[in-house]
Amino acid sequence: MISIDCELAGVPLSNPILAASGTFGFGKPYADLYPLRKLGGIVSKGLTLSPRPGNIGTRLYETPSGIMNSVGLENPGIRAFLAQELPEMTSHETAVIVNLGGGTLREYVEGAELLTEASQALSASGKRAVDMIELNISCPNIKEGGLAFGIENEQAQEVVRAVRKATSLPLLVKLSPGAKDLKEMARMCEAEGADGLSLINTIQAMAIDIRKRQSVFDRAYAGLSGPAIKPIALRMVHQVARSVSIPVVGIGGISSAEDILEFIMAGATAVQIGTYNFINLRAGDTLAEELIQLMETEGIHSLDDIRGII
Amino acid sequence: MALVIHNVKLAPGIYRLTVQGSYPARMGQFFMLRCWDTYPVLSRPISVHDLTLDSISFLYRVQGTGTRLLSALQAGDRIQLEGPFGQAFPDPQGRTALVGGGIGIAPMLLAARGISSASVFLGYSGLPFGVDGFNEASHDVTVRSGGTIVDDIDPGRYDTIYACGPVAMMQSLAQKAEGSSAKLYVSIEKRMGCGIGACNSCTLTTAGTNRKVCTDGPVFPAREVNWNDLHRL
Numbered sequence: 001m002i003s004i005d006c007e008l009a010g011v012p013l014s015n016p017i018l019a020a021s022g023t024f025g026f027g028k029p030y031a032d033l034y035p036l037r038k039l040g041g042i043v044s045k046g047l048t049l050s051p052r053p054g055n056i057g058t059r060l061y062e063t064p065s066g067i068m069n070s071v072g073l074e075n076p077g078i079r080a081f082l083a084q085e086l087p088e089m090t091s092h093e094t095a096v097i098v099n100l101g102g103g104t105l106r107e108y109v110e111g112a113e114l115l116t117e118a119s120q121a122l123s124a125s126g127k128r129a130v131d132m133i134e135l136n137i138s139c140p141n142i143k144e145g146g147l148a149f150g151i152e153n154e155q156a157q158e159v160v161r162a163v164r165k166a167t168s169l170p171l172l173v174k175l176s177p178g179a180k181d182l183k184e185m186a187r188m189c190e191a192e193g194a195d196g197l198s199l200i201n202t203i204q205a206m207a208i209d210i211r212k213r214q215s216v217f218d219r220a221y222a223g224l225s226g227p228a229i230k231p232i233a234l235r236m237v238h239q240v241a242r243s244v245s246i247p248v249v250g251i252g253g254i255s256s257a258e259d260i261l262e263f264i265m266a267g268a269t270a271v272q273i274g275t276y277n278f279i280n281l282r283a284g285d286t287l288a289e290e291l292i293q294l295m296e297t298e299g300i301h302s303l304d305d306i307r308g309i310i
Numbered sequence: 311m312a313l314v315i316h317n318v319k320l321a322p323g324i325y326r327l328t329v330q331g332s333y334p335a336r337m338g339q340f341f342m343l344r345c346w347d348t349y350p351v352l353s354r355p356i357s358v359h360d361l362t363l364d365s366i367s368f369l370y371r372v373q374g375t376g377t378r379l380l381s382a383l384q385a386g387d388r389i390q391l392e393g394p395f396g397q398a399f400p401d402p403q404g405r406t407a408l409v410g411g412g413i414g415i416a417p418m419l420l421a422a423r424g425i426s427s428a429s430v431f432l433g434y435s436g437l438p439f440g441v442d443g444f445n446e447a448s449h450d451v452t453v454r455s456g457g458t459i460v461d462d463i464d465p466g467r468y469d470t471i472y473a474c475g476p477v478a479m480m481q482s483l484a485q486k487a488e489g490s491s492a493k494l495y496v497s498i499e500k501r502m503g504c505g506i507g508a509c510n511s512c513t514l515t516t517a518g519t520n521r522k523v524c525t526d527g528p529v530f531p532a533r534e535v536n537w538n539d540l541h542r543l
Binding site: 024028030033045059060071279281 | 504
């Protein structure tokens with residue numbers, strides 16, 4: 001009997017497959033297509049304390065085996081999320097992870113406090129609440145903060161330390177592939193009390209419209225995701241998983257059960273599916289079953305048997 | 311996966327794809343189409359052109375890699391359809407005109423089939439294509455090659471106008487309809503990631519706020535559309 005249930009930062013998951021931030025809204029768009037309990041969890045669209053309108057101009061561009069996006073953290077703000085989105089997001093019998101972004105240190109901290117208070121109040125009244133925070137210090141698409149926090153170790157440390165103090169919820173830190181020293185940053189997050197790490201966010205990239213003689217994106221650079229970045233993500237997950245003892249969540253172009261096993265073998269505890277949700281809107285409906293079938297074929301009884309074996 | 315019945319070339323770069331199956335689509339809605347594995351990454355949003363009890367048709371122009379792959383489909387091939395998605399044209403009130411420009415005629419056939427009294431205006435920069443279906447559906451079809459079809463329309467004669475076509479055509483029609491009693495609805499096209507409202511890629515500013523073309527649209531009241539938002543792309 002093969003089981004794929006697992007535990008991530010103290011939160012039990014029915015399977016290691018999560019929907020990645022920014023590709024899944026708050027779950028609702030996909031709930032019409034399949035039961036979301038088939039996923040181990042859902043990571044919300046990146047939220048900030050105040051609402052953000054997002055970037056103007058082109059937001060999406062297709063590249064060989066990938067896409068570039070510059071959405072710019074368009075979101076309704078944490079208060080509106082708590083009032084209007086969370087009740088439905090917690091109704092799907094799957095773990096709820098809130099992706100928390102920010103432009104300033106203060107915004108991160110206040111956002112974390114709001115989420116934590118609201119969650120404690122819900123739990124106290126016996127309702128499902130936020131299971132975990134994914135701290136986004138790696139968004140490449142906003143002007144202030146965002147990626148800047150995810151490049152330099154000292155700046156990242158300030159945010160992780162402050163948010164750790166502000167929340168008792170399990171805390172994942174989402175790392176940027178642009179970090180100056182990724183292994184060092186991972187070790188710093190662990191030392192500051194992060195319960196886990198997720199990586200990688202999109203890779204900063206560029207596309208030029210040769211006819212208009214200008215960048216496709218108003219903000220010049222945008223974030224690259226999809227199958228094109230999978231080998232890079234796999235290498236980084238491998239490096240980070242060997243550098244820390246907290247769990248690592250692998251993200252980057254994962255598009256099949258085979259890809260999931262690769263990331264687990266590289267040391268990941270769980271994975272997130274991002275761009276593949278666009279390739280196959282029903283990805284989350286079948287991936288867990290496909291993973292079990294593949295494990296049967298490969299004679300793997302438990303993910304624990306292969307985790308980090310490379 | 312659905313079965314391709316036929317995929318007919320109507321004009322250079324213009325194809326009509328007919329797929330087997332019964333689909334509950336309404337005029338103005340679209341499907342996400344894909345007949346390939348993981349590359350290109352994104353499925354292609356294509357509006358519903360026509361419906362029968364056991365088939366659905368899409369009219370499309372070959373624009374890039376995705377539509378080129380679609381154009382190679384042959385009878386008996388398989389294709390994946392997800393949908394219908396998006397807001398349909400609202401039920402018409404009173405006298406109705408349907409205006410299509412170029413490949414923008416695509417969603418108008420289903421509308422013409424549903425509103426048999428509608429006047430139809432089809433504008434083309436070159437030779438017309440896809441006109442036969444409209445002549446079946448309506449007795450009042452105006453076809454123009456070259457110039458602008460907007461010149462042939464007197465908005466004051468209609469209560470409801472639906473339009474789809476180049477941004478310049480829709481904007482000029484919107485200006486012409488200003489001050490008339492006609493309610494103009496336009497169908498907007500933008501690059502989409504998911505097609506279901508999850509990715510925030512196809513954002514359009516309407517009436518000062520962000521809307522999603524995929525789930526709030528693709529049909530919008532023309533007076534709410536910020537045309538500059540579309541010209542920039």
